[in-house]
Amino acid sequence: MSHQKDPNPGPGPETEPGRAEELEQEVARESGAPAGPEKADDTADRLAHALQQTMSHRWTVAVGAILLAVLVGSVMIAFTDERVTAAAGYFFARPADTFVALGDAIGGAYSALFRGAVFNPRADGFAAQIRPLTETFNYATPLIAAGLGVALAFRAGLLNIGGQGQMLIAAAAAGWVGFGVTGLPVGVHTLLAVVAGVAGGAVWAGIAGVLKARTGAHEVIVTIMLNWIAFYLVAYFLATPGLLQAPGSANPKTPPTPESAQLPELLGERYNLHWGFVLALGAVVFVWWLLNRSSQGFAFRAVGENPRAARVAGIDVPWTTVKVMLVAGGLVGIAGATQVLGQVTTGFGGDIDAGIGFDAITVALLGGSNPWGVLAAGILFGAFKAGGTAMQASEGVPNDIVLVVQSLIVLFIAAPPLVRAIFRLPDPERRRRPRKARKIKEEAA
Amino acid sequence: MSAAVEAQGTPGTPPSDTEKRHRVHVGWKAANGLIIVGALFALLLVAVPRDGVTRFALSRGADALQIPLLEIPAMPLAWGCLVVLALIAAYSVVRTLANRRTSVWAIAAFGAVFLVGFLAWAGAGSSGTLSIVSLLSGSLLGAVPLVYGSLSGVIGERSGVINIAIEGQMLAAAFTAAVAGSITGSPFAGVLAAVLAGMLVALVLALFTVTHRVNQIIVGVVLNVLVLGLTSFFYSQVLVPNAATLNSAPRFGSWTVPLLNDIPVIGPVLFDQAPLIYLMYLVVAGVWFALYRTRWGLRLRAVGEHPKAADTVGINVERTRYLALLIGGACAGLGGAFYTTVAVDQFGLNMTAGAGFIALAAMIFGKWDPVRAAMAGLLFGFASNLQNVLSVVGSPVPSQFMLMVPYVVTLFAVAGLVGRSRPPAANGQPYVKG
Incomplete structure (x- = not known):
């Protein structure tokens, strides 16, 4: 590197080579902007640059990851499909049969997934055709809410694995207010039940927060233990008459949620979609505001980034930990409440959490722990859930393949270099140096 | 750092001051x-x-x-x-x-x-009657996957890689042990396949966390879901239709150790078990020896505490972590093999049912030490077996509360007795050379 040709005299001759190069680039960028005679070249350069930006952008990687995951899913479907296996038995005699069977199996499965999740052209009329999309939003509701709870804790440096327990306690609280309290007007009853659910989730997560803050117990182990404790506690409530068990029944199941406590249908009787989805959307906006626009959220993030620095800056780290867990648990509590008040209104058992507490972790990870990302990831996974159920019913492909595809998506998105390597996408870290800068260097030389 | 060194470093200060500074305050x-x-x-x-x-x-x-x-x-x-x-x-x-x-x-x-x-x-x-022998031997059996799983965690985390994928490693191992055992008709083949499956999951974990430096917790959580999805899918698509040929695994009988077996109470508990349990005694001791008494163990712990320092003295950080994860995966594989070669003779949906997470808890409870983690695993096994024994005598406590006991005990133990457990310093941090 040529030190004496450094256009910036500031740092003196002792400048490191790398630094000099940076300065050269900076100068080139500044002087290159209004370059007149090289306009055409400039446009081409910009186009190339824009293309490169798009190709290496996070969303391209995301699309690549989804493609890869779907591909793996296809292979799994193909390998276990009976007709494909049968046709492959005489592959060399009639290879076309194998490919037809492959296409049928894979195409059938994914088109069933699409019909179950987004749009069903086989139904009568647009209103019925679009129904799967509302189902997707319905499945997405608890995923978004619980995903936000995990994401918020994650931003504050806490791994909330306790979604299951928080949802169970929230569901128990909301359910108890639902059928235990009577005589309230429609809106008030629902509101009270939702608040009870949020409080239940907050308390259960708050225990983990207090234990972490007061004794330094690791939140992963504490939340896992609280999951099991909540599971057995709710199982006890469900099996005990007078608590949650339906009167006159011996099954560990609650009575149905009364009409007055249910979340009303959002789009009329025709669809199952209820106001819980709006609640989840509201939670997204709330978390966005909390994290990006409030001083409290700043404290949360500061503790997550560097607790030592946060303490030096005057933030009460233990108390912030408790607050983070309270809010996170409240968000997960929304998921528990909407399950009881909107999704499963015929009475619930010990499996009311439906694995959402753990799904929420993948949702939060896929969403990059950012509220809007969580919204998108929640809807995507909701679509997988809605479509997976339809796929299992119509094509006989086990619903579990959705788990595989989901986890592969998150895994691939988490490792962009891998996806880039497979699709030969350019790496944003190693961006081509702008041509202008090279030209200036040549001139200088 | 000893008090003597401190005192030498500051000759002016009176010794009483140093003593005061080093006095340990014992909490209540x-x-x-x-x-x-x-x-x-x-x-x-x-x-x-x-x-x-x-x-x-x-x-x-x-x-x-x-x-x-x-x-x-x-x-x-x-x-x-x-x-x-x-x-x-x-x-x-x-x-x-x-x-x-x-x-x-x-x-x-x-x-x-x-x-x-x-x-x-x-x-x-x-x-x-309360049978003490069945209480204890049931505890030991229940603890086997927890002990193996916690060893997997200990080895991985001592090298600086958080291993949340224990659950996935064990589930994959249980699945392959059932299939391999059914095909070959030998439980030994099942165990071998299980070890390989555990190592395969560990290899994926290593690939993403060590080579690609992805957040270790993310990869662990996701791998658990992936393995759950894969095993459930192939279980319902392949194992259920071919249950007789692919999912009826042979089980180990119990190998009785002569003489030792005749010791009252302890004999039948410890020395009348399947070979995987005897292997467990050896593996716990072996891991302890390897970690604390060999050059390899010293290097592994150095990588987990201060990878840069280890790198500076010529230890290959990435290779050490790969190897640690693979050995850990083999341990978790043995734990998974327990389900389908000792406990029952067929694979069932999600049959580990959270044992990997309890193994993780045992590892933290045991403060990242193989012997203590194994003890914690035994404690959890005991607590979860207590309910089985009490149901025989018709205990007045609702069964749900008895089943809750191990988790409450852990919670109290972690919060009260163990307190601030300190993981290896570089745990969870990918190492970037240079």
Whole structure:
């Protein structure tokens, strides 16, 4: 590197080579902007640059990851499909049969997934055709809410694995207010039940927060233990008459949620979609505001980034930990409440959490722990859930393949270099140096 | 750093000052914990007194040395236990006042006496007998996957990689052990396949966390979901239609160790088991030896505490972590093999059911030490087996609360007794050379 040709005299001759190069680039960028005679070249350069930006952008990687995951899913479907296996038995005699069977199996499965999740052209009329999309939003509701709870804790440096327990306690609280309290007007009853659910989730997560803050117990182990404790506690409530068990029944199941406590249908009787989805959307906006626009959220993030620095800056780290867990648990509590008040209104058992507490972790990870990302990831996974159920019913492909595809998506998105390597996408870290800068260097030389 | 070095470094300061700085302040956690547990037990005895005798059986029908059934009046025994508990708690208070730690043995004795008292109370007036042998051997069996799993965690995390994928490793291992065992007809082939499956999951974990430096917790959580999805999918698509050929695995019989087996109580518990259990004793000791007494272990711990320093002296950080994860995966594979070569003869949906997470808890409870983690695993196994034994005598406690006990105990232990457990310094941090 040529030190004496450094256009910036500031740092003196002792400048490191790398630094000099940076300065050269900076100068080139500044002087290159209004370059007149090289306009055409400039446009081409910009186009190339824009293309490169798009190709290496996070969303391209995301699309690549989804493609890869779907591909793996296809292979799994193909390998276990009976007709494909049968046709492959005489592959060399009639290879076309194998490919037809492959296409049928894979195409059938994914088109069933699409019909179950987004749009069903086989139904009568647009209103019925679009129904799967509302189902997707319905499945997405608890995923978004619980995903936000995990994401918020994650931003504050806490791994909330306790979604299951928080949802169970929230569901128990909301359910108890639902059928235990009577005589309230429609809106008030629902509101009270939702608040009870949020409080239940907050308390259960708050225990983990207090234990972490007061004794330094690791939140992963504490939340896992609280999951099991909540599971057995709710199982006890469900099996005990007078608590949650339906009167006159011996099954560990609650009575149905009364009409007055249910979340009303959002789009009329025709669809199952209820106001819980709006609640989840509201939670997204709330978390966005909390994290990006409030001083409290700043404290949360500061503790997550560097607790030592946060303490030096005057933030009460233990108390912030408790607050983070309270809010996170409240968000997960929304998921528990909407399950009881909107999704499963015929009475619930010990499996009311439906694995959402753990799904929420993948949702939060896929969403990059950012509220809007969580919204998108929640809807995507909701679509997988809605479509997976339809796929299992119509094509006989086990619903579990959705788990595989989901986890592969998150895994691939988490490792962009891998996806880039497979699709030969350019790496944003190693961006081509702008041509202008090279030209200036040549001139200088 | 010793006090002497400190004093040398600052010659001007009087020695008393240094001493003061190094005096350990002993907290009240242990003493308070003992007092609370003792008080709760006393409350239980006063609130719900139970009459009758409790029968303890110390030997099995087939044992060479028969010990007569112990029939002890329940309440006197329970109150006697409470007195002993009070004495131990008082000892703990005295120790704490003198600024000395309560010894682990005292706490262990407290736990044992509490248990005897509780069993006496729970079994009072029942016609059934409390079989101590089946209580202990059931605990040991329940603990096997937890111990193997926690070893997987210990080895991985000592090298600086958080291993949340223990659950996935064990589930994959249980699946392959069932399939390989069914095909070959040999449980040994099943164990071998299980070890390979555990290592395969570990390899994926290593690829993403060590090579691609993805957040280790993310990869672990996601791998668990991935393995759950894969095994469930292939279970319902492949294993269920071909259950006779692919999912009816041979099981290990129990190998009786001659002579040792005849020791009363302990003999049938420890020395009349399947080979995987004997292997467990060896693996725990082996991991301890490898970690603390070999060059490899020293290097592995160095990589987990300060990878840069280790790199500077020429230790290959990435290779060490890969190797540690693979060995850990093999351990978890053995734990997974337990399900389908010892416990039952076929794979079932999600059959590990969270054992990997409890193994993780055992590892943290055991402060990242193989022997302590194994002890914690045994404790969890015991606590979860207690319910099975109590259901025989018809315990007055709702079964859900008994099933909850291990988790509550862990919670108290982690919060109160263990306190701030310190993971390896570089745990969870990918290493970027340079």
